[in-house]
Amino acid sequence: MTFHADPLATRAAMAPHMPPAAPLEMPQQVLERRARHRSAQPTPRQRGRRLLPRLLSLRMARLMRLASPVLRLR
Amino acid sequence: MPRPTPVRDRPDSDAGQSRPPQRPVSRRGTRTARVVALTLAFAAATEAVVLFLQYALSISFDALDVVRAVLIGVTTFWLAWGATQSFVGLFYREPAVPRLPDSAPIAGRTAVLMPVYNEDPVAVLARVSAMDVSLAEAGLTAQVDIAVLSDTRSDAIAAEEARWFARLVAERDGVGRMFYRRRAQNTGKKAGNIEDFIRSSGGRYDYALILDADSLMEGATLAEMIRRMEAAPDLGLLQTLPRIVNARSLFGRAMQFAAAFYSPIFARGLAAMQGTTGPFWGHNALVRVQAFAWSCGLPQLSGKPPFGGPIMSHDYVEAALLARAGWTVRLDPDLGGSFEEGPEDMVEFAQRDRRWCQGNLQYVRLLGAPRMRLWSRYVFLQAILSYISPLLWLGLLIVSVPAAMWQIGPDYFPAGQIFPVFPSDETAKAIGLAVGIGALLVLPKLAIFLKAWWTGAVRLFGGTGRSFASATAELALSTVIAPVMLMFTTRSVLQVLTGRDGGWPANARGDGAVSLRTAWAASWWIMLVGAGGLIATYLLAAELLPWMLPVGGPMLLAAPIVSFTSRRHGAAVFAVPQERHVPPVLARYRLTRARWVAEAAMPEGTSARDLSLPAVVPVAAPRKTVKAALHG
Numbered sequence A: 001m002t003f004h005a006d007p008l009a010t011r012a013a014m015a016p017h018m019p020p021a022a023p024l025e026m027p028q029q030v031l032e033r034r035a036r037h038r039s040a041q042p043t044p045r046q047r048g049r050r051l052l053p054r055l056l057s058l059r060m061a062r063l064m065r066l067a068s069p070v071l072r073l074r
Numbered sequence B: 001m002p003r004p005t006p007v008r009d010r011p012d013s014d015a016g017q018s019r020p021p022q023r024p025v026s027r028r029g030t031r032t033a034r035v036v037a038l039t040l041a042f043a044a045a046t047e048a049v050v051l052f053l054q055y056a057l058s059i060s061f062d063a064l065d066v067v068r069a070v071l072i073g074v075t076t077f078w079l080a081w082g083a084t085q086s087f088v089g090l091f092y093r094e095p096a097v098p099r100l101p102d103s104a105p106i107a108g109r110t111a112v113l114m115p116v117y118n119e120d121p122v123a124v125l126a127r128v129s130a131m132d133v134s135l136a137e138a139g140l141t142a143q144v145d146i147a148v149l150s151d152t153r154s155d156a157i158a159a160e161e162a163r164w165f166a167r168l169v170a171e172r173d174g175v176g177r178m179f180y181r182r183r184a185q186n187t188g189k190k191a192g193n194i195e196d197f198i199r200s201s202g203g204r205y206d207y208a209l210i211l212d213a214d215s216l217m218e219g220a221t222l223a224e225m226i227r228r229m230e231a232a233p234d235l236g237l238l239q240t241l242p243r244i245v246n247a248r249s250l251f252g253r254a255m256q257f258a259a260a261f262y263s264p265i266f267a268r269g270l271a272a273m274q275g276t277t278g279p280f281w282g283h284n285a286l287v288r289v290q291a292f293a294w295s296c297g298l299p300q301l302s303g304k305p306p307f308g309g310p311i312m313s314h315d316y317v318e319a320a321l322l323a324r325a326g327w328t329v330r331l332d333p334d335l336g337g338s339f340e341e342g343p344e345d346m347v348e349f350a351q352r353d354r355r356w357c358q359g360n361l362q363y364v365r366l367l368g369a370p371r372m373r374l375w376s377r378y379v380f381l382q383a384i385l386s387y388i389s390p391l392l393w394l395g396l397l398i399v400s401v402p403a404a405m406w407q408i409g410p411d412y413f414p415a416g417q418i419f420p421v422f423p424s425d426e427t428a429k430a431i432g433l434a435v436g437i438g439a440l441l442v443l444p445k446l447a448i449f450l451k452a453w454w455t456g457a458v459r460l461f462g463g464t465g466r467s468f469a470s471a472t473a474e475l476a477l478s479t480v481i482a483p484v485m486l487m488f489t490t491r492s493v494l495q496v497l498t499g500r501d502g503g504w505p506a507n508a509r510g511d512g513a514v515s516l517r518t519a520w521a522a523s524w525w526i527m528l529v530g531a532g533g534l535i536a537t538y539l540l541a542a543e544l545l546p547w548m549l550p551v552g553g554p555m556l557l558a559a560p561i562v563s564f565t566s567r568r569h570g571a572a573v574f575a576v577p578q579e580r581h582v583p584p585v586l587a588r589y590r591l592t593r594a595r596w597v598a599e600a601a602m603p604e605g606t607s608a609r610d611l612s613l614p615a616v617v618p619v620a621a622p623r624k625t626v627k628a629a630l631h632g
Helices: A007-017 A044-055 A058-071 B027-059 B063-091 B121-137 B155-172 B189-204 B219-231 B250-261 B263-274 B289-295 B314-324 B346-366 B374-405 B427-455 B457-461 B464-497 B516-540 B542-556 B558-565 B584-601 B623-630
Strands: B110-116 B144-150 B178-182 B207-210 B235-239 B285-288 B328-331 B338-340
Touching: A007 B155, A007 B178, B027 B063, B027 B263, B027 B427, B063 B263, B063 B374, B063 B427, B110 B121, B110 B189, B110 B219, B121 B144, B121 B155, B121 B219, B121 B584, B144 B155, B144 B189, B155 B178, B189 B207, B189 B289, B189 B314, B207 B219, B207 B289, B219 B235, B219 B285, B235 B289, B235 B314, B250 B263, B250 B427, B250 B457, B250 B464, B250 B558, B263 B328, B285 B289, B289 B314, B314 B328, B314 B346, B314 B374, B346 B374, B346 B464, B346 B516, B346 B558, B374 B464, B374 B516, B374 B542, B427 B457, B427 B464, B457 B464, B464 B516, B464 B542, B464 B558, B516 B542, B516 B558, B542 B558
Parallel strands: B110 B144, B110 B207, B144 B178, B235 B328
Antiparallel strands: B207 B285, B235 B285
């Protein structure tokens, strides 16, 4: 067999030596926690609004949202 | 296809009955080792901070002292952690691990995977040839296939790979059991290369031995690993401790000696603490293919490199993912017959370190990865700290200069006092702190030497006198090169933090000595920083100069040190067992490579016999030698 730097010729010459096909599934693992955003790109305003429900219970968050114009808590 | 799980988790499993009644890796032992090591490291760090604060308070105390106290605490913890690991290793008794008896046949099929990336084809395929002979001796030819997985970008090198692969197949009668595949794109780098094989051909195999292009392994070692894996159905990955071989330079031989003399003890400590959440170093390890396929499909991290994109230091992540899925990941330091090559000079070492640095700092993104074992997160933290700690040492040195400069003398007449109040002299505490930190560096090595002397292991390293000379020379050399390496690491970390992607340059294995000109080009900036630092210290806080000289001096001489340590070095010191009794697989590799290199240089029509080189590699090695290689 003659080998030279022609990639196509080399590839053809090596084809019989390819590993035999025996496919195996390899699912992609999750390594990052998914953000619970409803939209992919929330606005800074939306981000501010969604910070509270994460920290507080839903009811408390509703109360805080009602009070936010007064307390300036966003 | 059902998701494979470790047998111990399956409700219908009879693994409890089928596993040999031997003592498995003890979880209680692992917990004890972890608690002891962490407690000792915290105690040492606390003691260092207390000593420093007592000293600082006796003179004056300001904000810079708080910074110094924090830096001393973190760096001492890191040093003490390494020291305790060695002490755990000194006293750790390896548990008996289950293994298939020699009389039982090996049922599983194994693929030996050799990923290559722009490497020297003759060297790589000569290693494959040597391992194939060794596998045949171990009776594994029928159960083991070999696959060379090329990610080589250069068509010229790829053509050479093809040429020498054809030669290998012809010489070893490897049709149908030796394979070669080259990817068009090297997506995912080495991890992607392995993943591509598992996805396309993994279904044919039960186990895969993952190697590096510079790896070598005895067939008997692989047979033992398969036997251990077959007897432990929950074992997902079995890591060996590869010994460094073929070092020729002063730097390389010092590393080779350290890896042979100290690393087994450190590895035992690591094995004791990691338990079933063991390490994976990316090569010279056997994986269970089904477990690996289902657990280790690596995603791209969101964002751009260096922190986003493909996971560069994939090995720790794959070990953590296997552990997350419930598989055991184990390091068995008793397995001998596993080898790799190391960098021959400091520049090559720094280049490799640059890649590892980027990969390890990327672990910041994985500290909060979902469902990871707590210990896996701690391993990520350690990996990050291993690159951050040199910066902390440098920070401590830098902060010490203004701290000494702005130091206010003691107040002999505090408010309301007529008579002078003399503060107690706490200089002894500062000296105690320095001695303590020095001891954390030296004591583990001293203890390992004493154990080697006590057990007679020093004989393997040339006897007591020669071992002591080697250990002393290694300590001196590592002290001299440490400040230079500190600067290389600092630059790597800063490059990563400023978003400069280092890429993956191929390893320049087997190169000659570094010329003074090249060393200067690689380290002029270190010399400049060293000179600047020493001058600044002399001008601003001259009393600190003696403390700064051990760091600034070697930096000032960086280029000569880099060049000198890369020169070929004789065997006066740094003797290692594998030099005195060359392992069979290594001897065969050297012979095959020499023969192929000679043949490549010969004109057409001549044969290896004309050069008095053996045309056929000797196949049979004495069983005793194989056994000795297997057991280190």
